[in-house]
Amino acid sequence: MASTSSLKPIFSSPLTSSPSPPSPQKPSSLLSFLHSTTSTPISLKLSSNPPHNNSHPRSKSFAVTNVVLKTDTSPETTSVPSNYTQDLGSPLTKPTILVSEKIGEKGLEVLREFGHVECLYDLSPDQLCSKISSCDALIVRSGTKVTRQVFQASNGRLKVVGRAGVGIDNVDLQAATEFGCLVVNAPTANTVAAAEHGIALLAAMARNVAQADASIKAGTWQRNKYVGVSLVGKTLAVMGFGKVGSEVARRAKGLGMNVIAHDPYAPADRARALGVDLVSFDQAIGTADFISLHMPLTPATSKVFNDETFAKMKKGVRIVNVARGGVIDEDALVKALDSGIVAQAALDVFTKEPPPKDSRLVQHENVTVTPHLGASTKEAQEGVAIEIAEAVVGALKGELSATAVNAPMVPPEVLSELSPYVELAEKLGRLAVQLVAGGSGIKSVKVVYKSARDPDDLDTRLLRAMITKGIIEPISSSFVNLVNADFTAKEKGLRISEERIVVDSSPEFPIDSIQVQISNVESKFASGISDNGDISIEGKVKYGTPHLTSVGSFAVDVSLEGNLILCRQVDQPGMIGQVGNILGEHNVNVSFMSVGRTVRRKKAIMAIGVDEKPDKEALKKIGEIPAIEEFVFLKL
Ligand SMILES: NC(=O)C1=CN([C@@H]2O[C@H](COP(=O)(O)OP(=O)(O)OC[C@H]3O[C@@H](n4cnc5c(N)ncnc54)[C@H](O)[C@@H]3O)[C@@H](O)[C@H]2O)C=CC1
Numbered sequence: 001m002a003s004t005s006s007l008k009p010i011f012s013s014p015l016t017s018s019p020s021p022p023s024p025q026k027p028s029s030l031l032s033f034l035h036s037t038t039s040t041p042i043s044l045k046l047s048s049n050p051p052h053n054n055s056h057p058r059s060k061s062f063a064v065t066n067v068v069l070k071t072d073t074s075p076e077t078t079s080v081p082s083n084y085t086q087d088l089g090s091p092l093t094k095p096t097i098l099v100s101e102k103i104g105e106k107g108l109e110v111l112r113e114f115g116h117v118e119c120l121y122d123l124s125p126d127q128l129c130s131k132i133s134s135c136d137a138l139i140v141r142s143g144t145k146v147t148r149q150v151f152q153a154s155n156g157r158l159k160v161v162g163r164a165g166v167g168i169d170n171v172d173l174q175a176a177t178e179f180g181c182l183v184v185n186a187p188t189a190n191t192v193a194a195a196e197h198g199i200a201l202l203a204a205m206a207r208n209v210a211q212a213d214a215s216i217k218a219g220t221w222q223r224n225k226y227v228g229v230s231l232v233g234k235t236l237a238v239m240g241f242g243k244v245g246s247e248v249a250r251r252a253k254g255l256g257m258n259v260i261a262h263d264p265y266a267p268a269d270r271a272r273a274l275g276v277d278l279v280s281f282d283q284a285i286g287t288a289d290f291i292s293l294h295m296p297l298t299p300a301t302s303k304v305f306n307d308e309t310f311a312k313m314k315k316g317v318r319i320v321n322v323a324r325g326g327v328i329d330e331d332a333l334v335k336a337l338d339s340g341i342v343a344q345a346a347l348d349v350f351t352k353e354p355p356p357k358d359s360r361l362v363q364h365e366n367v368t369v370t371p372h373l374g375a376s377t378k379e380a381q382e383g384v385a386i387e388i389a390e391a392v393v394g395a396l397k398g399e400l401s402a403t404a405v406n407a408p409m410v411p412p413e414v415l416s417e418l419s420p421y422v423e424l425a426e427k428l429g430r431l432a433v434q435l436v437a438g439g440s441g442i443k444s445v446k447v448v449y450k451s452a453r454d455p456d457d458l459d460t461r462l463l464r465a466m467i468t469k470g471i472i473e474p475i476s477s478s479f480v481n482l483v484n485a486d487f488t489a490k491e492k493g494l495r496i497s498e499e500r501i502v503v504d505s506s507p508e509f510p511i512d513s514i515q516v517q518i519s520n521v522e523s524k525f526a527s528g529i530s531d532n533g534d535i536s537i538e539g540k541v542k543y544g545t546p547h548l549t550s551v552g553s554f555a556v557d558v559s560l561e562g563n564l565i566l567c568r569q570v571d572q573p574g575m576i577g578q579v580g581n582i583l584g585e586h587n588v589n590v591s592f593m594s595v596g597r598t599v600r601r602k603k604a605i606m607a608i609g610v611d612e613k614p615d616k617e618a619l620k621k622i623g624e625i626p627a628i629e630e631f632v633f634l635k636l
């Protein structure tokens with residue numbers, strides 16, 4: 001049976017979803033959030049109800065922990081992953097994970113325990129595109145270009161791309177985000193390997209190891225030609241003081257080098273702790289004897305080493321690049337080598353990999369090259385493979401990944417704490433939008449978080465994404481998840497602003513209440529409008545479950561489960577009984593009921609939680625009770 005988990009999954013496998021393949025303009029979701037109720041066919045626990053219809057002809061359902069997911073049938077339907085249980089009436093299937101480059105065996109084992117793994121290396125772009133529509137996850141290293149075409153070709157099935165390494169410059173992140181596909185990487189396991197390779201190249205370059213080796217093998221013995229330079233006492237500029245850069249710095253200090261670093265985003269105290277001065281770009285390149293590159297390839301760093309910047313370097317500088325080829329203008333480097341501005345270069349990475357055979361840069365006698373080997377140690381490859389396999393499996397199970405690249409990263413402890421509020425946030429969004437007359441034309445939503453904690457201590461990105469999902473999904477065919485929530489809101493012209501109010505309650509809980517306000521719209525339930533003219537509802541987490549605590553200016557208290565009927569009525573005896581009787585007659589089970597009023601014997605709001613949707617006749621009868629002034633049925 002489905003197990004319960006204290007930390008509920010945030011993503012659920014896409015699976016399901018769109019009736020037709022997503023178009024680039026309106027991508028269907030790949031990852032959906034937990035507890036989707038309208039467009040996402042996810043149920044929270046195994047039940048005797050048949051799974052929702054899925055228009056995908058090959059779709060089946062299965063359950064992961066407490067979430068029923070759907071996926072396409074893959075040929076392999078053999079063993080049952082321990083945390084998967086079969087949904088009633090559906091054959092069990094496993095997600096298909098395509099591994100397009102070689103990764104460590106231990107990572108493959110983790111993947112095989114969970115899914116159907118296909119290792120297909122050296123696929124052409126066309127082959128990848130045709131294969132991808134039958135894959136739920138794709139694992140790549142630096143050699144596979146995951147382009148927009150790949151996401152388009154996946155027809156909404158690809159939920160997660162796992163980059164078995166750090167650099168994600170080979171993945172079109174914008175396209176992934178638009179298509180709601182999570183991208184995760186493995187940012188830590190190859191740090192030391194890359195740093196060691198940087199140091200290996202630094203020393204090999206300084207002592208002409210590669211050239212001398214080649215010359216002996218060519219039958220010569222040229223001791224005078226290959227006199228090198230010493231490292232001790234020289235200044236090394238580390239460009240990019242992140243994980244690899246700081247490990248290089250630490251090792252270079254051990255070699256007796258004077259290390260400086262340039263990184264506009266690195267904290268100075270981290271550098272100071274290693275005895276490294278953070279300096280400006282010009283200062284770094286102008287004073288260094290050796291320059292080692294460790295920044296990511298981004299639009300800002302593309303070709304940042306060019307004619308102009310080489311001209312500012314100390315004559316005879318030596319450069320190591322184990323970051324990305326694209327940060328160097330390779331033609332400019334050839335010129336700088338020819339002119340002697342750069343005495344030597346040692347390169348592990350190239351703008352185009354593999355570089356052309358006749359590349360002047362690669363053939364240059366003062367250049368030492370390796371074929372992108374920075375991460376290629378046995379240890380790093382095992383580590384990276386396990387790291388990425390766990391991240392991908394976690395994402396397929398619907399968990400939020402700590403290494404997500406295109407979704408807010410929320411540390412596990414914060415995630416665990418916010419988990420019940422995540423559910424509350426989506427339900428409040430979903431309820432608020434159903435109070436809008438016509439359900440369209442929403443431009444501006446304000447979310448107010450009341451908390452005893454300092455506003456800076458409250459990470460609300462996840463909650464905002466869930467509110468966005470709750471608002472957008474009931475009124476459009478968009479599929480919204482954590483990955484594409486902000487993008488989708490923006491695309492729909494929906495502005496979501498947030499306010500945090502410090503209140504005098506227990507700081508033990510991250511949030512006291514969440515209020516969702518929708519302005520400049522009419523409401524189909526006038527009592528949902530607060531004094532300032534906005535639709536306004538507020539909720540709290542009580543005993544671990546989400547509760548609706550106010551509607552407009554009425555206080556209520558109803559657990560947000562099942563569906564909800566809101567009635568405004570004259571505050572008089574017998575109302576609960578009358579409505580309860582009608583629901584009972586129509587076999588609708590009431591799960592919760594709460595009455596809120598502003599003034600005694602005047603107006604009241606009754607919030608009734610119901611397990612089933614009342615039929616039209618029942619709703620008509622409720623509407624005909626004379627004291628009931630307005631009512632609305634809301635799906636949670
Ligand atoms: N050759 C190989 O096999 C490997 C290459 N790498 C590459 O090394 C690079 C660094 O990796 P990590 O240290 O793990 O990443 P990281 O994210 O920990 O560090 C990158 C650092 O670069 C800094 N940075 C960003 N823009 C900058 C700029 N304009 N100027 C200077 N610094 C800037 C960031 O603030 C950050 O501190 C990445 O490009 C990665 O792909 C990483 C592992 C293996």
Ligand SMILES: O=C(O)C(=O)COP(=O)(O)O
Nearest residue numbers: 141142164165166167375
């Ligand atoms: O992790 C990185 O950024 C790397 O460059 C390693 O690339 P690779 O996995 O060896 O293709």
